[in-house]
Amino acid sequence: MALASVAVALGMAMMLYKRVKAAETGNATMNKIADQIQRGAKSFLKVEYTYLAVFVAVFSAILLIVFSVITNRADNTEGVRMAANFIAGAALSALAGWIGMVVATDANVRVTNAADKGGMSSALRLAFSAGAVMGFIVVGLGLLGISCFYLLMTLGNPFPNDVTGQLGRKFAVQMLSGFGFGASSIALFARVAGGIYTKAADVGADLVGKVEAGIPEDDPRNPAVIADNVGDNVGDVAGMGADLFESFVGSIIAAATLANGDNVLIALPFWIAGVGVLCSSIGFFFVSTKDNASQKELLSALHKGTTSASILVLGGSAGVIGGLFGQEGDSYGWYVFACIVIGLICGILIGEATEFFTSYSFTPVQSITNAGITGPATVIIQGLGIGMLSTFPTVFLIVLTILGCNALAGQYGIALAAVGMLSTLGITLATDAYGPVADNAGGIAEMADLDAGVRATTDALDALGNTTAATGKGFAIGSAVLTSLSLLVAFRDAAGILPGALDIMDPVVMAGVLFGAMLPYLFAALTMLSVRKAAGSIILEVRRQFSEIPGIMEGTAEADSDRCIEISTVSSLQEMILPGLWAILAPMCVGFTIGPKCLTGMLGGAISSGMMLAIMMSNAGGAWDNSKKYIEIEGACGGKGTETHKACVVGDTVGDPFKDTSGPALNILIKLMSMISLVMAPLIYQNGDWDNWYFGIIPIVLLIVGSYICYVLYWKNIADITAPVGKAKDEEEKA
């Protein structure tokens, strides 16, 4: 079933990609710009993947050695299996990101052309098709990978004395954690590096172009503008693809692990995911718009697709449950079904709540805009307040889901709720991923000097994309929390810790909770500060080009965009190292030295604190963005160019790293740390005793040395890093 769905998903993706490719690409200028963007995105991903290949090689070697040495199964294949899973997870995640990026960069210029020639409806259809390619590739490759690797892992016979096969299945599922670990690592690095890249280029281009040189946004004379457009593709497309690949795969692995070797319960998440993929494909065809549709009609067209997919999933799941559990005459199946339904509904309601807090049709965003009347400070206070307030409904829904599913079907029910929530990912990702394509299409229209009407069309599409992107983020956070909790329980079981041993009142557990609650703040701080630092290096380069290349400002000489892309690439990848180190090494340090009690506490603390911070940052960022759009599109508070507008632009700039760099990266942080712990579990609690504490020495040394090197290289003179911008400005003022 799962493999059949994979065939459908990949077939859909191929068909849609052909459809995108068949569209016309417009004039030569447009093609040249699109080509530059694609080359830039490819060159970034190539360098990024080189770094990641080294990382994957090192870690797969470690997994191979460690799991081969400590293996206690009948055949000595544990190391090979774990390493193979890890490599496969990483490779497929990277592949999903790469394909998404290629499709998006192929599509952008075609969407510009469609907006020019065909109008709103055909541009939407094309952009949505490109997004759908991404959606179906992610779910297709994800389901393909874990299905095949689960089957592969059941090959061989590590437990010859186990007639029921239960141990073998448990073992196979445990090996899949390596797959999830691979996918998580790539997701983390892709999200962090991509997020820093896109916002650093954005901020850098704006500050040096608009503020210093006084040239408009998206002006081709600014060598950082192409880098800005590249950033949308590597951050919002490739980064997000790897992120959701990991969520999708992670939720299935978590549920399968909690099945405890039961054949039916292991099969169920694969089936549900398969049904979800099929239903998403059908849902895709429900999306159709008439020409000249209004913004509201466009949104309802997209909603039609996701809603019909959700309803179909309900029917399909009921069928699957009937088939799988029917022969056993077991009512547990229907309790599990109820969990899937709860998960689906919870996801939809979280989306609604997010929309309320981030759309300018409602009072929260309007209150931020109004706060702009008294200046930027009140915009920031109001935005942060609204962001914090918005944690309430999402947390309330997730808490009800946890309590409800636990009462119905225990821990497994909670894991299944996450699978249910993500089952329609194929289509929800499509509505999400088309945004950056529309954004890029607008940039191309501007740079290629097309009609203002074209830009207006792409702007409308982009605004629509903002709403769907915010919804998608709420969804991603909700599913990440449910999945992480399930992984945490799976870790407890795999580490052989008995229920009751992790009392939250135990000071060791509570110390872990406090330490864990701090990690998302550290992580968010490092990524936010990195955006500003990376922007600094771009500013220096652009300024050099402006002064050294004669004729650049008159348009007679060409700006060296490639050099800017190269610099953004290098600096964003450098900045990725420190947060990455902490995410991967912190669980190892705590788990091996202080022990699994403290580690579990740490993960619990990180999940709860990370969830709040992620919701707050994503929603505040989205709300600030739309409080600005409320002025620009609806003409609130006097419209563009007023002091109120300027105040809201400040909010929007603060919101950029909130919603596109730090916020989304926190989801991956909590999933990655849980996944690593699950992988480490057999090492921590070997042969019924916790005796590998010395394993902790290496990660601790690495973490301290790594942090120190990064501190000396990049952080020591954090005050000076920001100085170049100021110094040059001072010199300019003097001149």
Added chain:
Amino acid sequence: MALASVAVALGMAMMLYKRVKAAETGNATMNKIADQIQRGAKSFLKVEYTYLAVFVAVFSAILLIVFSVITNRADNTEGVRMAANFIAGAALSALAGWIGMVVATDANVRVTNAADKGGMSSALRLAFSAGAVMGFIVVGLGLLGISCFYLLMTLGNPFPNDVTGQLGRKFAVQMLSGFGFGASSIALFARVAGGIYTKAADVGADLVGKVEAGIPEDDPRNPAVIADNVGDNVGDVAGMGADLFESFVGSIIAAATLANGDNVLIALPFWIAGVGVLCSSIGFFFVSTKDNASQKELLSALHKGTTSASILVLGGSAGVIGGLFGQEGDSYGWYVFACIVIGLICGILIGEATEFFTSYSFTPVQSITNAGITGPATVIIQGLGIGMLSTFPTVFLIVLTILGCNALAGQYGIALAAVGMLSTLGITLATDAYGPVADNAGGIAEMADLDAGVRATTDALDALGNTTAATGKGFAIGSAVLTSLSLLVAFRDAAGILPGALDIMDPVVMAGVLFGAMLPYLFAALTMLSVRKAAGSIILEVRRQFSEIPGIMEGTAEADSDRCIEISTVSSLQEMILPGLWAILAPMCVGFTIGPKCLTGMLGGAISSGMMLAIMMSNAGGAWDNSKKYIEIEGACGGKGTETHKACVVGDTVGDPFKDTSGPALNILIKLMSMISLVMAPLIYQNGDWDNWYFGIIPIVLLIVGSYICYVLYWKNIADITAPVGKAKDEEEKA
């Protein structure tokens, strides 16, 4: 011993108060202003205490009835005891706040005069004396209250069959939780209402005076200026006094509860607190400065006082431990001593770390100032990043303290670390509380049109106060976390929950953790948004006076300051209701209906998430404030009036509610919720069974109805609330 220390502390306070009163008060204008401020502060506290009296009456009636009905002791005095404790805790906390406010408002004009006539050193000495009155009153009344009430509670004989007296002592300590609950409630309301008052008046006065009417800061024509000065006294003095009264009392109650009825272990925290009070008194006399001392010398003079007090406490504690444990020949005593030492050192190191992140002598604050070169958005990003980063050292130190003390002396050791950390509160509070006095003195100098040199002197004192205030906040957060954790364990024991029953992997516990982690965000959101709303009502009133009172702008007619004070009072007290409701009712709702498991999880989540948010908000706020001061005092980035300065002013305005309203209130939130749970414990787990779930119906109904009423009254049209400011501005522009 404890009562002897009380006598010393109260004697010191009286002596110092006489010294303050003996100082000269300056000319008639100064006296008139000072009188207005004192009248305003008194009128606010009177109204506030009227509200609180109703609250206390209602709650003591509830405690009386509930504990009388469900009592299961030999004599039927439980309800009376609990109610009496609650009333006493509330009354003493309110009294400490009142006295602090009276002293501060008596001292401010005298400090202005001393700065005018005697110079820096005599002004410092006077302001520091006023702060010390506050410090000694807080510790004196605190220690007096719990010592007396502990003795009172051991009277009567509820357990006639218990020969060892252990049950009686446990019972007496359990009753003290009512005292802590009373103190916590007053602290919460005083901090929240005072915090909203002070920042709303500040923001309102600035926006309508400086921005709209174009008159300078602290101009007597602006009727909101007196309210701004009143705010410093009711927020930073009375609010802080109630806050630290509660911390001091709470840490002793937590340690005594964990003593489990052991005579020596119950006595120890009282002894240590008593020693601390004596040593603080001695330390006070170490603070002396020569005239014309530099900023650095002033700071080291203050440090001399706290350091010598700390060293004396070490010696004194060793003596106490030797005396109490010596007769038993028990090495446990020395492990406990080590915990006290760890607590003291941890407090000092947290102070150092806080100084690093919030003083402009170090790179973090300088990096924020430099970020101002590229505008307000980068100031906000950098400040939030630095604030988040600053959670790391504090959490690391607290985690080490918890792990270390737990290894040495178990849960009791952790509670003793908090007592150790707070033992020198008498003198640390003095260094903290003198800041607002200096601030007020500066305001009076400005309004009374004194020499610019006077203002420069008070400004220097104020800047010094900023540094000590930041240190004090780090300290308050650290001790709050340790105390709350101890209260949590005490709750577990009192509720009769067995160790191991609160597995963090239990979905019910984890659902509680997530819900609890959300509460600090909700609380911070409500208080931050309230500041902006309350400021709006002040702006409307000032604008009305400017247009309706003829001659007000020419200085011929007097501004109606009292009306502004009245409005600030009413609106800040209204705004206090919703956050207060949540803080008090949320633990009851969860504890009674979902059960003690979920409640414990909720408290754990609230402590961890609240700690991070509180550190982040306090430190980011302090860093923003000093990034502005770095420009104003040191002339960095071109000095006052530049665009960079303006950008840093935006950061400072955002930081105001961060560091003075929401951040400090979070400390109290986590302690209050833990204390309420401890009070509720016997009700939740009655007769070995959890059977009072229907008690939860009332708080749930109250919370829903209360939230709805507040929503309709204040929040429904949150966008419109901000509109008046804008509308009037539009009209003005039209005119």
